[in-house]
Amino acid sequence: EVDLILYLIDATREPGKEEEAIAELLSKDIHRIVVAINKIDDPEARPLLIEEFIIPRLRGAKRVSISAVEKTNLESLIEVLFSLAPEGPFWYPEDIYTDQEPVFRIGELVREKAILNTYQELPHAIAVEYRESSKRADGVLFARFDILVERDSQKAIVIGRQGSIIKRIREEAEADLKELFDYPIKLQLQVRVDPDWRRSDSALSRIIF
Structure with missing residues (x-):
């Protein structure tokens, strides 16, 4: 049982047995299907061929x-998905949008x-x-956090030349936090080498992945 199905199909590939099988499976419930014809930016794309394949098999979808790469029509796709998705029940009060702790x-x-x-490095x-x-x-x-790495060479990468990388990490995080919280947040970040953090149960219980 599903609320909605998004069928992503490649416009650079001629429909074959695989597409026939998928269309046959989906044809039983076309009113909850959205077909996204992808890769229309590719010179080899043949979206009209895909349309000719889809229309008689999934009539009404x-x-x-x-284009996922060029982000063409992604907003339109989201609008269609939202228009068809059923509204679910409220599991939390309207002013609560997450049950995660702030830290x-x-x-x-x-x-x-x-x-x-x-x-690129880590x-x-x-x-x-x-x-x-x-x-x-x-x-x-x-708020104070440690950034854990496994080797001294990795620590140097995270800190950056004259602290440039860790400064950028802090500034970018603080900028995004302004959009998430209704009070200012200042971060203190340190880089700590712990060669065994992946293998230590006690360390893993304290770590935010």
């Missing part, structure tokens, strides 16, 4: 031609910025550990 969300954002700024070798936080009388929350 919504169709949107897109967890802050730590996740710090790790995201650390990975984005070092992904794609999966970074974790974040919460240390402490305190809120001042003026409403500013100060």
Whole structure:
């Protein structure tokens, strides 16, 4: 049982047995299907051929031609999906949009910025550990996190020349946190080498992945 089906089909590939089988399977419930014809930016794309294949087999299904790479018509696709998706029940009060603790969300954002700024050198070798936080009388929350790496060479990469990378991580995280919280957040970030953090149960229990 599903609320909605998004069928992504390649416009550069002529429909064959695989597409026939999928269309046959989906034809039983066309009113909950959106067909996204992808790769229309490719010179080899033949979206009209895909349309000719889809229309008689999934008559009534919504169709949107897109380019995921160029982001063409993605907003239109989202609008179609939202228009067809049923509204679910409220599981939380309207003013609550997450059940995650603030420090967890802050730590996740710090790790995201650390990975984005070092992904070429350290794609999966970074974790974040919460240390402490305190809120001042003026409403500013100060939060301290350790960025964990496994080797000294990785620590140097995260810190960057004259601290340039870790400064960028902090500034980008603080900028995004302004959009998430209704009070200012200031971060203190340190890089710590822990060769065994991936293999230590006690360390893993404290770490934000």
